[in-house]
Amino acid sequence: MTVTPSRHAEISGAGFAGLTAAIALARRGWSVRVHERADQLREQGAGIVLWHNTLKVLEDFGLIDEINAGSMTPPFYETRVQNKIVSDEGMPGIWWRTMTRPFLHSVLAGAARREGVEIVAGSEVVGATEEGVIRLASGAELEADLVVGADGVGSSVRDSLGIDYERQRSRDGISRFLVPRRKADLQKIEPGTDWDNMIDFWNFDPRVLRVLYTPANDRELYLALMAPADDVEGSAVPIDLDVWTSIHPQLTPVLEEAAKVEGKYFGYQTTRLEEWTRGRVALVGDAAHAMCPALAQGGGCAMANAYTLAQAASDAPLSELPDALVEWERLERPYTDRCQTRSQHYADTRGMSQGNQFVGENNETTLYDPTDPHRHDVA
Ligand code: FAD
Ligand code: 3HM
Numbered sequence: 119m120t121v122t123p124s125r126h127a128e129i130s131g132a133g134f135a136g137l138t139a140a141i142a143l144a145r146r147g148w149s150v151r152v153h154e155r156a157d158q159l160r161e162q163g164a165g166i167v168l169w170h171n172t173l174k175v176l177e178d179f180g181l182i183d184e185i186n187a188g189s190m191t192p193p194f195y196e197t198r199v200q201n202k203i204v205s206d207e208g209m210p211g212i213w214w215r216t217m218t219r220p221f222l223h224s225v226l227a228g229a230a231r232r233e234g235v236e237i238v239a240g241s242e243v244v245g246a247t248e249e250g251v252i253r254l255a256s257g258a259e260l261e262a263d264l265v266v267g268a269d270g271v272g273s274s275v276r277d278s279l280g281i282d283y284e285r286q287r288s289r290d291g292i293s294r295f296l297v298p299r300r301k302a303d304l305q306k307i308e309p310g311t312d313w314d315n316m317i318d319f320w321n322f323d324p325r326v327l328r329v330l331y332t333p334a335n336d337r338e339l340y341l342a343l344m345a346p347a348d349d350v351e352g353s354a355v356p357i358d359l360d361v362w363t364s365i366h367p368q369l370t371p372v373l374e375e376a377a378k379v380e381g382k383y384f385g386y387q388t389t390r391l392e393e394w395t396r397g398r399v400a401l402v403g404d405a406a407h408a409m410c411p412a413l414a415q416g417g418g419c420a421m422a423n424a425y426t427l428a429q430a431a432s433d434a435p436l437s438e439l440p441d442a443l444v445e446w447e448r449l450e451r452p453y454t455d456r457c458q459t460r461s462q463h464y465a466d467t468r469g470m471s472q473g474n475q476f477v478g479e480n481n482e483t484t485l486y487d488p489t490d491p492h493r494h495d496v497a
Contacts, residue, residue, distance in 0.1 A: 130243035135403025136268030137226035142428030144233035153241035161223035164294035165340020189217035197473035205473025245278025248397025273405035288386035297375035395443035412464035
């Protein structure tokens with residue numbers, strides 16, 4: 119690992135991408151400050167699935183024991199249509215873990231602090247310049263050798279630089295909830311089901327309402343409820359309990375829990391940028407490449423790209439950093455581009471309902487190893 123003392127980075131956004139970039143840079147000797155617009159440093163989302171690509175980054179950070187202690191690997195990824203099993207994927211050879219987002223966020227924030235990263239909550243970034251100045255809502259302007267725009271899909275850093283993008287939307291979307299497992303109650307209703315599995319319950323008739331059931335640990339269950347955007351009842355939050363239990367009666371105990379929780383319906387969309395870098399500024403995570411969640415890779419790509427960005431920026435002489443960022447994008451972006459296209463395709467076609475989709479090229483980013491120094495070697 120290259121350790122590069124006396125380099126400074128300013129990062130906009132303390133989400134998974136910003137914190138990962140911060141840890142990776144700090145571990146390479148950079149002084150790092152992260153600006154988070156929210157007053158409190160926390161992740162409000164529900165659950166997340168991480169795969170080999172992200173777990174390799176967390177392993178490199180020495181965080182795997184901590185991650186394992188608060189997460190799980192369901193025995194199977196089961197896919198059902200009209201409550202009939204169409205596939206049970208055991209994912210042999212694939213490293214994957216399910217967990218809650220607040221848990222992953224607290225692990226990353228704790229690691230960042232231990233690495234000496236300064237995290238400033240309540241600090242809104244309004245823009246950046248390609249020379250490496252970050253501008254805050256407070257009026258302050260801070261200079262850096264590297265500015266990282268990790269400020270999510272509505273990125274101020276990206277927009278202040280005038281980087282053009284396209285946004286593609288899908289007809290469906292999803293609401294997400296963290297609820298108690300209620301495993302014993304579910305078992306009473308359907309004793310034959312392994313309620314530790316991740317189960318993708320698709321329903322098309324009489325209406326399209328899908329429940330993605332993801333145990334996140336012994337206590338917490340991540341429920342993602344998918345409905346078409348034009349289904350007013352299906353996309354309502356708080357959820358319409360009668361509508362959801364009429365289609366998925368076997369999930370009544372956990373749907374009752376979801377009905378108690380506030381949330382937000384999120385329409386599936388993909389954002390593709392003209393470029394990920396401008397001068398000394400690099401964009402990463404949803405700021406650069408937000409994607410549909412079908413293959414559960416948005417956060418994985420965000421963290422893998424944040425990690426490789428830190429590598430590329432550390433390995434370059436400071437005077438050549440802008441060129442090194444361009445080269446980083448050239449090497450790393452094609453994997454993410456392909457993943458975005460595949461995930462958009464599955465969102466548009468609802469093709470994950472066919473089961474057995476975690477195979478072949480769909481696993482390209484899943485199985486990617488950003489920590490492998492030979493990953494771009496030509497055979
Ligand atoms: P964000 O999480 O959006 O973080 C951005 C941070 O920047 C926030 O803290 C925000 O407050 C802050 N911020 C914003 N603007 C400013 C500003 N101007 N100044 C300072 N701070 C600012 N990915 C997976 O890998 N696995 C999954 O299972 C998975 N499931 C998903 C399910 C759904 C329904 C969705 C919608 C996405 C899913 N994803 C998944 C994708 C994943 O959630 C995102 O790709 C990931 O959270 C992006 O992280 P980020 O840090 O880039 O952005
Ligand atoms: C993990 C995960 N997988 C798929 C979706 C989806 O298709 O909306 C959401 C998820 O959180």
